[in-house]
Amino acid sequence: MTGHGGNVFLASDETGIPVNEMLDFSASINPLGVPESVSAVIRENIGLLVHYPEPFADSISRDLSQQLGVPAQSLVCGNGSTELIYLLVRALRPRRVLMPGPTFSEYERACHLNDGTSCTRFDLSPQGGFAIDPGQFVAAMAGCDMAFLCNPNNPTGRLLERKTVLDLVRAAERAGCLLVVDEAFIDFTPDQSLVRDVEGNSHLIVLRSLTKFYALSGLRIGYGIFPDRVVQQVSAHKEPWTVNTLAQMAAATAIRDRGYQERTMEVIFEEKEYLEQGFQDIGIAFFPSSTNYYLLRISRGNEVAASLRKRGILVRDCRNFPGLDESYIRVAVRSRNENNRLLKELGDLCAR
Ligand SMILES: Cc1ncc(COP(=O)(O)O)c(C=O)c1O
Known part of the structure; x- marks a missing residue:
């Protein structure tokens, strides 16, 4: 387990999945990408x-x-x-x-x-x-x-x-x-x-x-x-x-790119609503968030994180945060397609 999210290079080395095919929900980065x-x-x-x-x-x-x-x-x-x-x-x-x-x-x-x-x-x-x-x-x-x-x-x-x-x-x-x-x-x-x-x-x-x-x-x-x-x-x-x-x-x-800033706010607010509904539909507990990631409470979260990783989806296993344990993962708010993929895989893994 690494100290932070976002280490797509290590994950790629370990899984053999190319970096640009990884879906990174483990670092909370704007899904619109570089302006x-x-x-x-x-x-x-x-x-x-x-x-x-x-x-x-x-x-x-x-x-x-x-x-x-x-x-x-x-x-x-x-x-x-x-x-x-x-x-x-x-x-x-x-x-x-x-x-x-x-x-x-x-x-x-x-x-x-x-x-x-x-x-x-x-x-x-x-x-x-x-x-x-x-x-x-x-x-x-x-x-x-x-x-x-x-x-x-x-x-x-x-x-x-x-x-x-x-x-x-x-x-x-x-x-x-x-x-x-x-x-x-x-x-x-x-x-x-x-x-x-x-x-x-x-x-x-x-x-x-x-x-x-x-x-x-x-x-x-x-x-x-x-x-x-x-x-x-x-x-x-x-x-x-x-x-x-x-x-x-x-x-x-x-800092001058108003168009990018406005699009970001729209996308993130829309996707947050979508994800929250999605979490509720598959019965996953989340903590209300004022930003672009969610802390989820999920049974055996570390195993869920490991299974997702094998499928090229990185989420933040939260065991090494003081006060958290294996029942927490953190996920970023990404684009609609990526969020759908996350919800589907989470739904499959958590239904087992
Ligand atoms: C709360 C917080 N502060 C600071 C940082 C570091 O950000 P930067 O990329 O600007 O060094 C991070 C990175 O994850 C963070 O989560």
Whole structure:
């Protein structure tokens, strides 16, 4: 079992099924694929690969800051938001870090790699639908100097509303704890984002990714908005050239592609309704989701995942998420044909 979803290359090696014939429901990537506008820009600019990229991606940082309405100096781009998770832990050297369980595993790994940083888990329970109780989270922040909050949470799909997260930000400030809100999957509820709230909140960091909504996972680009207090410290620890030239150009193009953004929202909302009905029809329990994936509760989910894999369908076996076990899998929202194939195979396997 691998640490994350999306390893189509390993699955292809193991099953002999070519990568481009795999149906990947294990990473939650936009089923529309790379925007055509981005493919064109990559083709046109391939010759620029002979040059180094801008070392700290300043042009695209300025561009993103204008689009988002945040100060340019608060924005740092990374090779996916994953780079920024590791960078901020390395630069800020927190002593005790709070994080929910289950959640994205790289927060814990980044902390473990840093001498002197320990993690405290805030357990979420299936009985409560994996909801985060804000009062209990505030109490748990006491004694922590950093807390991660994945919003919407991966793998549960559960969103904490902006006004609730803002209450947590104020509590974090009182507790002297830096709250890192990872919004890798917030594009489907953009009005809930806190990107514009970093200015004026000294204890809030927001991370965003362009690799899921714009299907640029293999190209790698993400960004973070940091308060004045810490942005220089974080930038001082950053290696140059981590965001390649084509990723910078792709990002500048993708964020302007309104047609792609609108089509994505339509497709995902339509397919979510379709999948939810499909899950109900075949008697599979799912947790309500604010984003483009679902956590499913399914008996012997690990065996179901293994059987699907042999048929070229990858889903996320959730056993290695703290707090989850073999009865959970996570599936992305894909195109109608792909979703039909998933529902059919799930129906067959679960009816046995
Ligand atoms: C919650 C969350 N944050 C961040 C990331 C990393 O995204 P990126 O591709 O931008 O590094 C992922 C990837 O799966 C994720 O699930």
